[in-house]
Amino acid sequence: MSGHIVSVRNLSVKLGDQVVLENVSFRVDEPSLILVVGPNGAGKTTLLKVMLGLIKPLKGEAEVFGLNPFREGEKVRRLIGYVPQKDKITYETPLTVGEVVLMGTLLRKRFPRSISRSDVEKARKSLAYMGMEDKWKLLFSELSGGQQRRVLIARALSSDPSLLLLDEVFAGLDLESQEKLLEVLRMLKENWRTIIIVEHELDPVIDLADKILVLNRSMCVYGEPREVLSEDKLKPIYPCLKTIEKEGRQLIILGDKHA
Ligand SMILES: Nc1ncnc2c1ncn2[C@@H]1O[C@H](COP(=O)(O)OP(=O)(O)OP(=O)(O)O)[C@@H](O)[C@H]1O
Ligand SMILES: [Mg+2]
Known part of the structure; x- marks a missing residue:
């Protein structure tokens, strides 16, 4: 330890x-x-x-x-709260946005799993952090890719990891x-x-x-x-690395090419 x-x-x-x-x-x-x-x-x-x-x-x-x-x-x-690079939720699953966010809390509970009022509050708050509070009742599958990503971040935040x-x-x-x-x-x-x-x-x-x-x-x-x-x-990792100036500061652009 x-x-x-x-x-x-x-x-x-x-x-x-x-x-x-x-x-x-x-x-x-x-x-x-x-x-x-x-x-x-x-x-x-x-x-x-x-x-x-x-x-x-x-x-x-x-x-x-x-x-x-x-x-x-x-x-x-x-x-841990985890947001994978590609999420495995099938986008046809008829889950609401609220249900997807609540999954974050539910998965961390022991059986029998139940959702309390404070879990719902936390989930709504996490969704609000991501600017999605008005989407709670919508179907997850009907959101755009970027909106789904924000919901998945809210899901990871909802268990206060x-x-x-x-x-x-x-x-x-x-x-x-x-x-x-x-x-x-x-x-x-x-x-x-x-x-x-x-x-x-x-x-x-x-x-x-x-x-x-x-x-x-x-x-x-x-x-x-x-x-x-x-x-x-x-440079050994990023041979295509470039340094540029943006808004008065030096910015390193790594450029994604294998060394
Ligand atoms: N389940 C798997 N079985 C065999 N090889 C795998 C498996 N998962 C990943 N790899 C290989 O392991 C290497 C590292 O993959 P990884 O996904 O960790 O890279 P990464 O840095 O996350 O890349 P990216 O920026 O594209 O997401 C890759 O060559 C990939 O093909
Ligand atoms: Mg990766």
Whole structure:
């Protein structure tokens, strides 16, 4: 047992006959926001799945709140809010938006599972954070892709998780929804929650990030933004990296191409 929020040590993962992560290590010691970036196929989603206990490491260890996610998956998942890159809900399922958000709370309960008035309040509040309060009674399947994404984020928030794992949630959101989501992430940080967020580019999350993990299978750079954001460290992973100036500040565009 450790006192860390997340501790990953020399982690290697094999999927099929491919080693998709090799010797990855990083630690989260205090509530903070960690931005994970890396090219397609770098193993970012795989890393989140290891923390959720859905994939067994080949070598090394992962601990979440001192628990082994693979052996104590149910306990670990009760503490985590997860928004997958692609959600498996079939979009034809006749569930209302409210029911989808309430699933977040329900799944964390023991049997017999029942919903209290305060659960409904929390679910409505989470939906309001994402600017979707007026959609409570609508069918989830009838929302646009971006709106569905926001509902799924609200679902992850509704159980008030200690750790939030977000896999490319900014993709496909309009600017207003991105601003709302950044505001929610800022608020969660202030409430001492830990957020691990996978994205393809540094912008727009970079301003909120306490640490950055740049990942490409066996290459792993981890540290505070000012340590990590140097061309020397990033070029081996992102050969197409560009630095541009936007609104008076330097912005690094990673460009998604395999090293
Ligand atoms: N179930 C699986 N069986 C075999 N190989 C898999 C499986 N899932 C993922 N992989 C492979 O593992 C590698 C890493 O995949 P992963 O989804 O973790 O990458 P990623 O960094 O999230 O990429 P992206 O940015 O495209 O989402 C890829 O080469 C992928 O093809
Ligand atoms: Mg992925």
